[in-house]
Amino acid sequence: MGKSVVIALGGNAILQPKQEATYTNQLNNVISATGHMIEIREAGHNIVITHGNGPQVGNIIVQNEAAKNVVEPFPIDVSNAESQGFIGYMLEKSLKNHIKERGIAANVATLLTMVEVDKNDQAFENPTKPIGVFFSEEEAKRMEADGYTMAEDAGRGYRRVVPSPEPKIIHGIEEIRRLIDETIVISSGGGGIPVYQDDKGMLHGVEAVIDKDRSGLKLAQQVNADVFMMLTDVPNVYINFGKENEQKLSHVSIEEAEQYVAEGQFPAGSMLPKIQAGIEMAKAGKEAIICSLDQAVDALEGKAGTRISK
Numbered sequence: 001m002g003k004s005v006v007i008a009l010g011g012n013a014i015l016q017p018k019q020e021a022t023y024t025n026q027l028n029n030v031i032s033a034t035g036h037m038i039e040i041r042e043a044g045h046n047i048v049i050t051h052g053n054g055p056q057v058g059n060i061i062v063q064n065e066a067a068k069n070v071v072e073p074f075p076i077d078v079s080n081a082e083s084q085g086f087i088g089y090m091l092e093k094s095l096k097n098h099i100k101e102r103g104i105a106a107n108v109a110t111l112l113t114m115v116e117v118d119k120n121d122q123a124f125e126n127p128t129k130p131i132g133v134f135f136s137e138e139e140a141k142r143m144e145a146d147g148y149t150m151a152e153d154a155g156r157g158y159r160r161v162v163p164s165p166e167p168k169i170i171h172g173i174e175e176i177r178r179l180i181d182e183t184i185v186i187s188s189g190g191g192g193i194p195v196y197q198d199d200k201g202m203l204h205g206v207e208a209v210i211d212k213d214r215s216g217l218k219l220a221q222q223v224n225a226d227v228f229m230m231l232t233d234v235p236n237v238y239i240n241f242g243k244e245n246e247q248k249l250s251h252v253s254i255e256e257a258e259q260y261v262a263e264g265q266f267p268a269g270s271m272l273p274k275i276q277a278g279i280e281m282a283k284a285g286k287e288a289i290i291c292s293l294d295q296a297v298d299a300l301e302g303k304a305g306t307r308i309s310k
């Protein structure tokens with residue numbers, strides 16, 4: 001009997017920081033990533049897929065702003081929905097093509113997913129989620145003067161940051177649970193379209209980008225996954241990342257992970273939410289894996305990546 005695996009594909013794995021933001025580059029990365037996901041499925045594991053959207057939602061916002069004299073820009077919740085649509089389309093199309101080529105039996109369904117947040121979440125006062133492309137310090141200063149909130153992102157340059165509230169409720173979770181034995185479900189993309197419920201139970205969109213590692217953890221918990229696998233653009237988690245004494249981590253216990261978090265080894269908005277999600281999985285007796293998309297199969301077999309477990 002295989003494992004039940006929730007796979008989160010990072011937005012920075014779909015569009016790597018050094019790549020030009022073309023559709024073709026993103027599609028090629030998705031074709032490659034989905035090939036590895038299908039190998040995991042062929043090895044007998046049950047997979048549920050989610051994905052990030054940081055670079056993509058940022059670029060949609062830039063497109064909106066560039067055309068603002070012609071079409072009024074849409075709010076960020078709508079840009080999240082657009083990114084879920086186009087990334088879900090790339091994933092579903094690529095998965096179906098791999099399935100056809102390999103002659104295996106599997107269905108795929110992409111669900112547009114709203115995720116509820118608390119409209120009074122402190123995150124609205126303190127934007128931390130990096131989106132879009134990277135800028136130099138000088139460019140970031142100019143953008144700050146134009147009213148944008150900018151932050152340094154893990155030594156890679158400066159990016160725009162937006163609020164990232166905690167995911168509370170995944171809409172459609174019952175339907176996801178019903179589908180996953182038969183179908184590869186793609187859900188909660190970009191952390192989910194952020195909405196809140198008012199006093200009368202009415203849903204409204206909010207201007208935020210939910211962290212997909214936090215939503216992915218919730219998804220993994222709610223479908224009772226054995227493994228939460230976060231595919232990103234680095235092969236491992238490191239301590240002293242980017243420094244001369246950088247050290248690769250292969251297995252991390254709960255205690256070690258908590259110690260590294262306390263030391264400030266992981267920045268908010270990139271590696272910290274992955275590690276925090278990993279700690280939660282490990283505390284529930286499950287495991288989390290952080291690795292690059294081309295090493296997903298090896299990582300599941302314990303031969304690559306960073307594993308967090310008891």
Ligand SMILES: Nc1ncnc2c1ncn2[C@@H]1O[C@H](COP(=O)(O)OP(=O)(O)O)[C@@H](O)[C@H]1O
Nearest residue numbers: 010011012013052154232233237238241270271
């Ligand atoms: N300690 C660390 N070990 C590995 N990567 C780290 C660490 N700290 C920060 N990072 C950064 O985290 C990035 C992955 O997080 P993120 O950009 O949010 O990816 P994704 O969009 O794929 O989820 C890496 O590209 C790396 O630059």
Ligand SMILES: NC(=O)OP(=O)(O)O
Nearest residue numbers: 011052053054211212
């Ligand atoms: N929404 C989100 O967390 O996207 P990334 O994984 O691309 O940062």
